[in-house]
Amino acid sequence: MRKREDAAESLAPPLVSEPRKPFSPGPAPGRRKLLLAGVAILGLLTVLLSGLKWYVDSLARVAVTVPPHSFLSIDPGLAGIPYEDWTTTSEDGIKLAAWFIPSDRSSSKPPLIVVHGLGASKEFQINYIVLGHTLGFPVLAIDLRGHGKSERTITTLGWKEPLDLKAWTDQLERKGLSHPLVWGTSLGAVTALRFASEDPRAGGVVADAPFDNLRNSMAVHARLFFGLPAFPFVDLVSWELERHYSLDPGKVDCVEAAQNIHVPILVIAAEEDRRMPIPVVQKIYDAASEPKKWWVIPHASHEERTFAPDFRHVVGDFLDFAAAYPAAKR
Secondary structure, eight states: OHHHHHHHHHHSOOOOOOOOOOOOOOOOHHHHHHHHHHHHHHHHHHHHHHHHHHHHHHHHHHHHSOOOOOOOOOOGGGGTOOOEEEEEEOTTSOEEEEEEEOOSSOOOOOOEEEEOOTTOOGGGGHHHHHHHHHTTOOEEEEEOTTSTTSOOOOOOTTSSTHHHHHHHHHHHHHTTOOSOEEEEETHHHHHHHHHHHHOTTOOEEEEESOOSBHHHHHHHHHHHHHOOOHHHHHHHHHHHHHHHHOOOGGGOBHHHHHHTOOSOEEEEEETTOSSSOHHHHHHHHHHSOSSEEEEEETTOOTTOOOOOHHHHHHHHHHHHHHHHSOGGGO
16 A cells, blocks of 8 residues: 555656745725825816816806897987988998987088997987087997997907998098097997097097006906906906907007007096096006097096086087197198
8 A cells, every 4th residue: 555655646746836926915095095186186177177267268258248238219319309320331241330410500520420338339328419419510329349230249349349430430431521530438438549540530539438458457357347366367368369259358459559649639537437447547648649638527437427517518628629620630
C-alpha cells in the first residue's frame, strides 16, 4: 500500500503557488467625498450659467421690446386743429405713420418734427403739437418704428430710429418744406440728436432728457428697475444685443452726436429725473457747439411735462430763434 501511495504522489502535478495580486483598495472615503463635491459643484455651475444666460437673453429681449401703453383716442381734430394722416417707409423698409398739421397762417417758418419717447406715440404729444401750431410752425408728429400706427417691430434705442427722421425729412422736402427743427423727448431726444449729427438738413434740435450713451443708460436702468450691478450685466446684455439684434450699445452715443451738430440746440433736463439725471444730460450740453441753450425744469421728473408758462416760454423762444437762424450757418 505504501508503494502505491508513493507512486500516486509521484504522478500528481507539483503544487505551484499563484502569485499574489497587489491589493488595490477603492477610493478613500475622503477622496470620494471630494470627487462627489466636485461633480456637484460642476453641475451647479452648469445650472447657474444656463440660468444666467437665460436671464441675460431675457434682459436683452426686454431692452428691444416696445413697452405696452394705453391707447389714447385723441387727435389734433379734438383740439380744433386740422390735420392729415401721413405715411412713409424708412430706408430699411419699416412702414411709418405720422400726423401733419399745416400752419394756419402764412408763415415762412420751417417744419417742426415732434418725436415721442419710448413706449409712447404721437397721441401722447398733443401738447407739443398745440404749442408748435400756436407758434406758427407746420408740425409733423411721428410714430417711431414699433410705436403707435407705425409698423410693429423692435426698438433699437436710438440706433436705427434716425432713419425714421431721414424718411420724414425726405417726405417734407417732397412737399416743399425743408430744414426741419426736431423736438424730441427721451428716446425721441436721442433720435433727434443722432439724426441732426448725421443729416445736414436738420435746422435745430430740442433735446429733452436724452441719455449720454446707451451703455451708461443701461447701467442706470439695470440698477433702478432690476437692482442689478452694472458689472457684469451691461457687458453681457450688450453682447447679446449685438449678437441677436445687430445693436451695438457703444455706438449710440449722444455726447459724440452733440459734438457733430452745428445748428442751434436746446438741451433740457428735469430736476427730479432719476433715469436721465442732470449730470448725465449736461454732458450733452457741454459737448455741443454754440449756439446752444441749457435749462433744468424745476420739480419735474422724467417726461413729466406740464407745459407751465416757463416751459412754454423757454421752448417757444428757442424754436423762434432756431427758425430765424441764418440758413448760411446751418
